[in-house]
Amino acid sequence: MTTKRTYEEINAKIKRGEAVVVTAEEVISMVEEKGVKKATEEIDVVTTGTFGPMCSSGVIINFGHSDPPIRMQKVWLNDVEAYAGLAAVDVYLGATQLSESQGMEYGGAHVIEDLISEKKIKLKAMSYGTDCYPRREIESYITKESINQAILFNPRNCYQNYNVAVNTSDKKIYTYMGILLPNMGNANYCTSGQLSPLLNDSKFITIGIGTRIFLGGAQGYIVWEGTQFSPQEIKDEDGWVIYKGGTLAVIGNLKEMSTDYIRAAIFKGYGVSLVVGIGIPIPILNSEIMKYVTVKDEDIYTEIIDYSYPRLKKPSLGWVNYKQLREGKITIQGKDVPTSPLSSYAKAREIAQKLKEEILRGNFLLQEPIQRFPQESKFKPLLEIH
Amino acid sequence: MLRKKVILTFPPKIVEKPVTYQLIKEFGLWINILRAKIEPSTGGKLVIEIKGEESQVEKGLKFVREMEVGVDFLEQEVMWDKDRCTDCGVCISICPTGALSLDKETFKLQFNYEECVVCGYCVDACPLQAIKVTF
Numbered sequence: 001m002t003t004k005r006t007y008e009e010i011n012a013k014i015k016r017g018e019a020v021v022v023t024a025e026e027v028i029s030m031v032e033e034k035g036v037k038k039a040t041e042e043i044d045v046v047t048t049g050t051f052g053p054m055c056s057s058g059v060i061i062n063f064g065h066s067d068p069p070i071r072m073q074k075v076w077l078n079d080v081e082a083y084a085g086l087a088a089v090d091v092y093l094g095a096t097q098l099s100e101s102q103g104m105e106y107g108g109a110h111v112i113e114d115l116i117s118e119k120k121i122k123l124k125a126m127s128y129g130t131d132c133y134p135r136r137e138i139e140s141y142i143t144k145e146s147i148n149q150a151i152l153f154n155p156r157n158c159y160q161n162y163n164v165a166v167n168t169s170d171k172k173i174y175t176y177m178g179i180l181l182p183n184m185g186n187a188n189y190c191t192s193g194q195l196s197p198l199l200n201d202s203k204f205i206t207i208g209i210g211t212r213i214f215l216g217g218a219q220g221y222i223v224w225e226g227t228q229f230s231p232q233e234i235k236d237e238d239g240w241v242i243y244k245g246g247t248l249a250v251i252g253n254l255k256e257m258s259t260d261y262i263r264a265a266i267f268k269g270y271g272v273s274l275v276v277g278i279g280i281p282i283p284i285l286n287s288e289i290m291k292y293v294t295v296k297d298e299d300i301y302t303e304i305i306d307y308s309y310p311r312l313k314k315p316s317l318g319w320v321n322y323k324q325l326r327e328g329k330i331t332i333q334g335k336d337v338p339t340s341p342l343s344s345y346a347k348a349r350e351i352a353q354k355l356k357e358e359i360l361r362g363n364f365l366l367q368e369p370i371q372r373f374p375q376e377s378k379f380k381p382l383l384e385i386h
Numbered sequence: 387m388l389r390k391k392v393i394l395t396f397p398p399k400i401v402e403k404p405v406t407y408q409l410i411k412e413f414g415l416w417i418n419i420l421r422a423k424i425e426p427s428t429g430g431k432l433v434i435e436i437k438g439e440e441s442q443v444e445k446g447l448k449f450v451r452e453m454e455v456g457v458d459f460l461e462q463e464v465m466w467d468k469d470r471c472t473d474c475g476v477c478i479s480i481c482p483t484g485a486l487s488l489d490k491e492t493f494k495l496q497f498n499y500e501e502c503v504v505c506g507y508c509v510d511a512c513p514l515q516a517i518k519v520t521f
Contacts, residue, residue: 186479265513340479345493
């Protein structure tokens, strides 16, 4: 008989402190040892983790009203502009927005990190003034405690898989994949591979709208499929299925988050980004899901892309798996190229472990998705229409 | 034989003295210049690797200190902020000498100062700004 479990059964076991929880790394050797059937019987939840730069991130802030009140039209936090085209004192501060005084040295992501660290943030707002909101400008300081809400809302995080960046030109280039040395001097990649959430539930069976997740050290939720969501299954020449293109839109209370799992980052010559830690628990509802969570680095392939070509469609230089990438050196067109991850495997492991401990303590219950993601989705380019 | 990476800080007044020559000629030391940035008006720094008998290295360094040249060991000038570092490893492939690596078991960053030549590539590459050099 094949094992089947419901979310209710798993949550009841978590509450009784009887759930068996392992990380996506630990499950690999357990299944190799016991086989899928026995492991499915024994294991209730597998935890995943990732910790990497995720540019499409930001925070919704409500400042509260001043007296006399202002309908904020233009807003700056530590000289970083936030979007104020919302109600009077609501803004959305994007992680990649640059400081108007410091440029690339400071940005929205730094404001987010400073907010979490309880630092004082300088607020400046301007307005045109209305009968109901007569004030035209305000300068003050805010902190995490002084504001009403700080809601981290990231429209595109947690890429299922991402390509490997190299540079075949004869000069150094500065990209969102880091500094790429000339003549394929290095190769940068950015996924936690076998620990990566969306590679462990590659068909989005348990990950959907409403899934409760570990987000930046707090409990957050998946609110939608991420922007540019276009999961693809590609068969390579050896018959391996390559998954790519899945993304998540996530939300959570920034006030509860920790700088251990959310950090500001600067990519020299490119700009500012936010490093986000995400962990997703995968309920082992049946043996099919168990098979998916046993995915190993050597089974996950990604494409090597030449970032020196400054156009949308960049040339491919072949495919490589995460085991090869993690060994520190790959061979491209006969040349040995040293590799670097942009996402921290040590942190991804820490997040999967922390999520496991939270579930074992009964502090984290699993939420069944209230709606699954669309099965088909197209990623369209922007056409220039005149 | 002792091998040591040292950063010499020259005040402007002794910029014209041939200190490196004397270290080689009078103390019999092998000197490998890794980096140098010295201006006549402001002084500057010289990163060298010294190789020689331990007693000779000590005498040589005593001599440069007497010349009022500042002597610092590399670890004091290349600052790796372990709290800021998230062990991503983006610095490892850009490091020309292999001084930076990820531990095979823990995947945490290892910094082998012996191999560092203070090129500063990692300073630019680190998105968390966890590495700084005072050079």
